[in-house]
Amino acid sequence: MISERITLIALHEMESVGWTTINRLQQGLSSLMEMWNLSKKELLFLGLGPKQADAIIQQRSMELIENKLRIYEQAAIQIVTILDDSYPELLRTIAQPPKVLYAAGELSLLQLPFIGIVGTRTPTVYGKKVADDLAYELASLGFGVVSGLARGIDTVAHRGALRADQGMTVAVLGNAIGDVYPPENTGFYRDITARGLVISEYPMGTKQHPGMFPQRNRIIAGLSLGIVVIEAAERSGSLITADLALEASRDVFAVPGPITSPKSKGCHELIKQGAKLVCTTQDIAEEYQHLPILASNRRNLEQSCSDTDQKLTDEERKIVELLMGEPKTFDRLLELSHYNFGLLHSVLLSLLMKKRIASLPGSTYISF
Template sequence: MASDELASWLRLLLTPGVGNESARKLLATFGLPEDVFRQSPPALRAVVGPKPALALLTPPDDLDASLDRLLSWLAEAPDRHVLTLGDARFPPELLQMADPPLMLYVMGQLQVLHHPRRLAIVGSRNPTPQGEANARQFARALGQAGVCVVSGLALGVDGAAHEGALDADAPTIAVVGTGLDRVYPKRHLSLAHRIVVRGAIVSEYALGTPPLPANFPQRNRIIAGLSQGTLVVEAAVQSGSLITARLAAEQGRDVFAIPGSIHAPQSRGCHALIRQGAKLVESAQDILEELRTTAAPACASAAAASSKAASGPLSEPDHLLDAMGFDPVSLDTLQARTGLDTAHLQARLLELELNGQVSRMPGGLLQRLGQG
């Protein structure tokens, strides 16, 4: 895109009082941004009202600095892109949204935005150990079956989903709520670099935009819009993940949810979704069947092998695991259920923990993992 054309888009986005809705009205009425700025004050007022029309007559003070910053950022690497609504490379699914982004900043492999199979995996930033393992295992199996995983790069389920896709050497898309010249959370800096190599990081926010709380619910509509369906792994009843699921349903996309313990707050959002009509899933294959995708035999075999490996070998029944169940449990409760003395019980728990079959949780609780 030529710098003067890019400047016109930036000017439209940076004009005070002109949000996405007003900008879309202007573009629908007059055409490209440069055409908007050729209009007379009365013509602009007729579309957006007096105050925005007045603001459109003068370039914003920070326009030149913002343009220089963007051009420098684009020049630093060939895998950096800016897509506008008028760009043929703009994801067509986003054009069908009620509130599409006017501009997308992209780092990574642009072609993954047009991957034929895309599924969002979202959930709690503070998942249970089982929830985090589920996110990673589902993403790995789906990646091996040819699905591109879309998520939000947040801590917890999002990060595990990206990791699982990368474990399968599959592409993954991270939609973030900051400018692309920063990574949030910083803990995911290394993960972000890996995503850029194999997939893409996407944002509608200008360079330099900090992690403002209001941006994250807003970016969820892009996660839903880019995906053919949304899987919620764990979520509280009031959470951003349920916003993503609602947006997906409103756009006519499939919504999937993994059930969990009736005692876990992180499961209540998924249970609410299932009551509202979301599809209950227990395996990646459940999702593939709903999406009417058929994995190649090699991919299906790989996914089955991965699932078998992840489950871990159990040569004989483990009565301690049976006594734990799948809900968090205290040491005292477990001792009462098993009748084991403290020393023996602690030794067995340590063995199971080292095998990845049990995880210790806050408050001294223990939880059996699906691998066990």
């Protein structure tokens, strides 16, 4: 049965018909459903180009859209339009909200308060640890964690969120729904659809091109209360997401790194420009004290963090502090700690087993 919603989906599925064309139809017609009976001349009068007018006339078939809807249903892919109550309210407020979203997984997650986590595709051990910990702790507090399923920080953030008992994550694809990029995330894609949600604004079969990924970033920013940037170089794509977040009046957070690391230069620049510096999850959560979902979860997380700190000895805590933020060699730690060789070796081994530090090449260590 023809409806405004079905008409919007039909237009979105048409080749050569994009959001600009749909906007012109919405502005020029009292109802999108009028589209089914318009002549080419009438479509041109509304401001459409000849290519778009021809595309609509050639592809406007209820049989065609019904066949496509069956394909999505068989693939367990749900469709959410901007006309639906289930469309996330925060996303409606951005400059160019997607008209249609394709979703695989638990659709109700779109109503969660989200924090976006983005960063480099080639993170350091430090970056991976920070992303995993922040995502896990944010998810434990009741936030949904949203990212882009790309290599590096994105993937680590999704995994960190799913580590939490009730952790939820949403992956926003920069390619067609049903396709997986990068391909090595195919198994993880299935994990997210089982426990979280994967969304895309691109219909099945859409050919991938580079411009789709920057477009995806506006959805990550639009869904989020705030964006956390972890390890971004000076010209990182993650900075585009941060800019989009600012344009949408979202909070921007940045995790500092070693001043000598090129991967942290973008983060340091964001901090100079006013982004909130993040050292702990509390630095993010304190901006959202008003959210009811945080109250009980915050107490549980604080107790968990307190228990973790209590497991460290005084000697271990001193080494963790010495290694915070910048790696140091074994010899440098001997010099700074004044421990003897045997004690330092024992402490480092214990911290490695507790996963509070990481070993880097050349007998070098870093803590998180």
